[in-house]
Amino acid sequence: MPSEGTTVLEANALCLRFGAVETLKSVSLSVERGEIHAVIGPNGAGKSSLLNCLSGFYRPQSGAVRFLGKDISSLPPHKRAALGISRTFQGIQTYPSMTARENILSGFHLRMSTGPFAALVWWGPTRREEEEFAARAEKIIEFLELEQLRHTPVGDMSYGMRKRVDLGRAIALEPSVLIMDEPMAGMSNEEKEDLARFILDIREGLGIPVVLVEHDMEVVMSISDRVTVIDFGEVIACGTPDEVRTHPAVIDAYLGDAA
Ligand SMILES: Nc1ncnc2c1ncn2[C@@H]1O[C@H](COP(=O)(O)OP(=O)(O)OP(=O)(O)O)[C@@H](O)[C@H]1O
Incomplete structure (x- = not known):
């Protein structure tokens, strides 16, 4: 910082x-x-x-x-x-068939130090990163008061809640x-x-x-x-x-x- x-x-x-x-x-x-x-x-x-x-x-x-x-x-x-430098756009950028948690997790991919190839040949760090990201996603879910909707597909949510998940995705990167x-x-x-x-x-x-x-x-x-x-x-x-x-x-x- x-x-x-x-x-x-x-x-x-x-x-x-x-x-x-x-x-x-x-x-x-x-x-x-x-x-x-x-x-x-x-x-x-x-x-x-x-x-x-x-x-x-x-x-x-x-x-x-x-x-x-x-x-x-x-x-x-x-x-x-x-x-x-994180960004939210006009309208909705979330994936409607994915849950709030899955959408927030999708925001971490830019920070993944291990790519798909490394994931195949070197399981350890990927697993550790996944666990770390899951824990961070939980913190964001709590921060944005999305606990009740953690496992709800975003497509089933109100517009305001979808925008909130969108925001969760944007701050997942800890920008x-x-x-x-x-x-x-x-x-x-x-x-x-x-x-x-x-x-x-x-x-x-x-x-x-x-x-x-x-x-x-x-x-x-x-x-x-x-x-x-x-x-x-x-x-x-x-x-x-x-x-x-x-x-x-x-x-x-x-x-x-x-x-
Ligand atoms: N990709 C583009 N191609 C051509 N012109 C563009 C493009 N993007 C913006 N403009 C033009 O630039 C000007 C400013 O547009 P911009 O969308 O930045 O304004 P704004 O202040 O955000 O407007 P609004 O409040 O209506 O969203 C407009 O004349 C617009 O038509």
């Missing part, structure tokens, strides 16, 4: 174009240890594109992404994930940072409250900083330490929820009457 006060994940002057569309125009963002950092902005502002640049799904034409001070701009998504794209979309108020509590617990209890794109302003303003506002591919404000809420450019661009 990084030492106190260090930047965990950093985007520096990212420029991203799709043909004639300038999606990100020199966007910078830093995610500090111990913070929940929200990225907000109107539809089409470039929020998901920024997350995709951080996790490696999009390659910006210029600018750099750094993780714990190291330039990771050229790394593909799976290598960034293996370094400790150094968690990226979440619109985690509250499609959730009831009760489900949102539960998820907000777990996001706070992930920051507090597990010490994992979180960067999230979220449209629900009530959630953003209540759980975030810092908020970056993007409009038309540019950062127009960055600060605490109170600073952002009262920022004239933000009021103009996005929050309007809701501020």
Whole structure:
């Protein structure tokens, strides 16, 4: 883990174009240890594109992404994930026929030091890893209060619980940072409250900083330490929820009457 006060994940002057569309125009963002950092902005502002640049799904034409001070701009998504950059996506990423426990266990595969070949010829370490992962999966099940649903196929669960299993898969890797794209979309108020509590617990209890794109302003303003506002591919404000809420450019661009 990084030492106190260090930047965990950093985007520096990212420029991203799709043909004639300038999606990100020199966007910078830093995610500090111990913070929940929200990225907000109107539809089409470039929020998901920024997350995709951080996790490696999009390659910006210029600018750099750094993780714990190291330039990771050229790394593909799976290598960034293996370094400790975890991500949840819009919608559901879990396997519906697998149970909650099996889905969470599937999140460990990136950290498996022994591949399938080693498993065939060298049984010992694989077995030990499996036991270790099973124990860790149990901890995640308890952490996310999924005990009752441990052996339930995810396809039989409510949307909110499926998203919770999805989150379990993302934190199974014990990441150094968690990226979440619109985690509250499609959730009831009760489900949102539960998820907000777990996001706070992930920051507090597990010490994992979180960067999230979220449209629900009530959630953003209540759980975030810092908020970056993007409009038309540019950062127009960055600060605490109170600073952002009262920022004239933000009021103009996005929050309007809701501020
Ligand atoms: N793969 C792509 N190909 C072409 N254009 C893209 C691609 N990804 C994003 N864009 C464009 O980049 C711009 C920003 O899109 P993005 O999804 O990042 O915005 P957003 O702020 O996340 O929007 P929303 O809140 O509606 O999800 C849009 O004009 C979009 O059409």
